Amino acid sequence: MNLLLLLVVLGIAAGVLWRRGSYAYALLCVLLAGFPAWALLRQLPWWGYLIAAVFGAAVGWHHLSRSAALVTRWSSQSRRKAGVASTLDIVRHASAHAMCQRAATVRPSLAELGRWARFRLPAVEVAIELCRTGWLTVWSPIEDVVMIFGGPRTGKTGWLAGRILDAPGAVLVTSTRTDLYELCAPLRARRGPVYVFNPVGLGGKAFASTITFDPLTGCTDPVTAAERASDLIAAVSRAGGGGDREFWNSHARRVLAGLLHAAALGGKSIQDVGRWVAEVDDAVREVPPLLRRSTVQAFEQDLAQFLGTNTNTRTSITSTVAPALGWLNHPDAARSAKTGAGGGFDVERLLAERATVFLLGGEETQTGPLVCALTGHIAREARALAAVAPKGRLDPNLTLALDEAALISPVPLESWTADMGGRGVTIIAAFQSRAQLLARWGEHNTATILNNCGAVMVFGGTRDRDDLQFWSTLAGDRDEPTLTTDMHGRVASRTTRRVPVLPAAQLANLPSGRVMLIRRGLAPVIGRVQMAWQRRDVRWRAFQIAHPALAARLARWAATARRWWSRLTGPVVAALRWIGALFVRFWRAVCATSARAWHWIRDHLTPTSTRDVLIDLDPPTVELPVQAAHTSNGHTHARTPGGAP
Numbered sequence: 001m002n003l004l005l006l007l008v009v010l011g012i013a014a015g016v017l018w019r020r021g022s023y024a025y026a027l028l029c030v031l032l033a034g035f036p037a038w039a040l041l042r043q044l045p046w047w048g049y050l051i052a053a054v055f056g057a058a059v060g061w062h063h064l065s066r067s068a069a070l071v072t073r074w075s076s077q078s079r080r081k082a083g084v085a086s087t088l089d090i091v092r093h094a095s096a097h098a099m100c101q102r103a104a105t106v107r108p109s110l111a112e113l114g115r116w117a118r119f120r121l122p123a124v125e126v127a128i129e130l131c132r133t134g135w136l137t138v139w140s141p142i143e144d145v146v147m148i149f150g151g152p153r154t155g156k157t158g159w160l161a162g163r164i165l166d167a168p169g170a171v172l173v174t175s176t177r178t179d180l181y182e183l184c185a186p187l188r189a190r191r192g193p194v195y196v197f198n199p200v201g202l203g204g205k206a207f208a209s210t211i212t213f214d215p216l217t218g219c220t221d222p223v224t225a226a227e228r229a230s231d232l233i234a235a236v237s238r239a240g241g242g243g244d245r246e247f248w249n250s251h252a253r254r255v256l257a258g259l260l261h262a263a264a265l266g267g268k269s270i271q272d273v274g275r276w277v278a279e280v281d282d283a284v285r286e287v288p289p290l291l292r293r294s295t296v297q298a299f300e301q302d303l304a305q306f307l308g309t310n311t312n313t314r315t316s317i318t319s320t321v322a323p324a325l326g327w328l329n330h331p332d333a334a335r336s337a338k339t340g341a342g343g344g345f346d347v348e349r350l351l352a353e354r355a356t357v358f359l360l361g362g363e364e365t366q367t368g369p370l371v372c373a374l375t376g377h378i379a380r381e382a383r384a385l386a387a388v389a390p391k392g393r394l395d396p397n398l399t400l401a402l403d404e405a406a407l408i409s410p411v412p413l414e415s416w417t418a419d420m421g422g423r424g425v426t427i428i429a430a431f432q433s434r435a436q437l438l439a440r441w442g443e444h445n446t447a448t449i450l451n452n453c454g455a456v457m458v459f460g461g462t463r464d465r466d467d468l469q470f471w472s473t474l475a476g477d478r479d480e481p482t483l484t485t486d487m488h489g490r491v492a493s494r495t496t497r498r499v500p501v502l503p504a505a506q507l508a509n510l511p512s513g514r515v516m517l518i519r520r521g522l523a524p525v526i527g528r529v530q531m532a533w534q535r536r537d538v539r540w541r542a543f544q545i546a547h548p549a550l551a552a553r554l555a556r557w558a559a560t561a562r563r564w565w566s567r568l569t570g571p572v573v574a575a576l577r578w579i580g581a582l583f584v585r586f587w588r589a590v591c592a593t594s595a596r597a598w599h600w601i602r603d604h605l606t607p608t609s610t611r612d613v614l615i616d617l618d619p620p621t622v623e624l625p626v627q628a629a630h631t632s633n634g635h636t637h638a639r640t641p642g643g644a645p
Contacts, residue, residue, distance in 0.1 A: 003036040083478030083501040085523040093521050094138045096123035106143050108391040124166040131527030142397050143421040144454025146428045151461025156430045161532035169396030170351050174359045174409040178203040181358045192354035199333035199367045202360045209336050213374045219264035222296045229257035231376040232324040234410050235368040239442030252320035255306045258299040262290035274328045277321050326366040347381035361408045368408045375409045386423040394424030402429040406436040414445040417452035434467045455519040460510030468504035475501040475524045
């Protein structure tokens with residue numbers, strides 16, 4: 001008891017002295033406490049050691065998991081790592097191995113893979129390559145949303161092309177230029193068919209549309225009609241302008257949804273919808289009878305309210321709807337909105353064939369509403385198909401590569417970024433600046449979009465002060481040691497100050513190919529990105545185009561080398577397999593022999609203690625064998641072995 005009391009007193013004294021800064025006296029108390037602790041430990045039974053170990057582990061876990069301990073440890077790690085992600089952080093959370101560990105979650109069809117097969121699985125099947133730092137590559141799972149920001153000609157498109165080529169499933173690409181098609185279409189054709197939707201003939205006849213899309217597709221369903229109207233109006237609307245803008249946009253969506261629904265029910269065309277918007281008298285005469293066929297009366301009521309309102313209000317609504325149908329004035333765009341001979345666009349077949357769809361357009365050509373409507377149609381159909389798929393996910397996933405999304409495809413990202421990832425739809429969107437998001441989606445929706453992102457990559461070239469300050473603040477601060485010297489150059493004091501991890505000026509002048517990555521669960525990463533034209537497959541195709549004869553000769557030589565290599569290594573591989581099988585058989589034999597030996601030792605050579613011997617108090621009854629009886633003098637006698645008659 002005295003030893004225990006002495007140990008407690010010395011422990012408390014050590015703790016108090018340590019907190020007061022008397023580290024030497026605290027260590028002396030700890031050393032003195034070792035003597036009574038050793039004496040007590042020698043007197044404890046084995047279960048006492050177990051209780052002490054469990055108690056010590058519980059106290060240590062409680063101490064390390066407290067809020068103060070966590071904050072202190074995180075601050076210490078941040079100072080040690082200069083505010084950026086360390087090698088261990090990347091390996092644990094964003095490496096290819098970490099991504100493959102989640103393969104069964106993001107790709108349900110890969111759940112049956114063994115450990116070795118999962119180890120050999122290419123990371124591009126389950127993740128998106130973001131950037132490289134040192135020898136490591138940083139990845140993001142395909143269920144996370146990735147957004148990239150950067151000025152013109154900073155490398156956004158080159159990086160995005162690489163992700164299009166890596167996509168394991170179907171891909172939908174939106175772009176204002178033809179460079180993505182020229183770079184990716186030949187290589188994507190090896191995975192599946194390639195389709196082009198080019199409503200205004202961007203780039204000439206070499207990029208002519210191979211598919212058509214009628215905006216009335218599916219509009220017999222009231223929900224689809226409302227969604228289609230929202231997509232068309234969203235492409236021509238801007239955030240801001242106060243409540244009046246949203247008021248007129250809301251009325252325009254309701255009216256356009258009713259007109260689309262009526263045209264679909266009556267077998268009309270999208271040109272009829274444009275005529276109804278321009279000529280209200282035609283709409284008064286033709287639309288109400290069509291809407292009476294609908295199962296939803298709200299459409300008829302909304303249209304009646306629109307037709308019955310005063311002229312100024314009706315003109316304001318039609319002025320809001322008209323830009324969404326302005327592409328009808330372009331002959332090529334109007335032709336691309338007609339259903340072709342093969343029928344409508346089949347999204348389920350697109351996903352099954354792992355096809356690639358390129359949507360080309362420009363904001364100045366007024367085709368944004370049509371491109372936005374087709375993007376929304378494909379994405380929502382894919383989401384509906386995912387609802388009936390195993391685990392509620394598309395497998396392989398559908399990739400939406402939205403280049404210049406704010407210009408030609410302003411889909412409702414505020415809701416898609418929260419839902420599509422869990423459905424097997426990967427969203428990769430590229431913007432020139434954060435100001436584009438604010439102008440198109442507004443402040444609150446922009447905040448929602450950025451909060452839903454799993455990874456944000458910022459290229460250089462940004463000159464907006466608010467954008468630069470926003471990204472610099474998001475990267476955080478770090479501790480920077482500062483030395484103060486006297487007039488003779490000798491160190492007078494050492495202090496630490498807080499500075500941004502990446503100041504706004506450095507962020508604005510990032511070298512070409514360098515990005516700042518902000519990824520969920522990871523400190524900021526300053527890395528380099530690989531452009532698509534630096535890839536081996538892209539360079540080989542360029543070499544084939546430039547030197548076709550030499551490329552064909554090299555391909556033949558490579559095929560011959562592979563055949564000879566297989567012939568040379570075939571016997572070696574067979575021998576290694578035979579040795580492996582022999583080793584397995586030998587190991588199994590050793591295990592079986594060891595098991596038999598153990599059982600024999602346990603049954604024959606294991607000594608039994610006197611406590612295990614059962615003493616039987618009843619003597620055993622021995623039954624002696626009886627020989628055949630014989631008769632003598634009229635008496636019968638029986639003999640036993642060794643006995644007298």
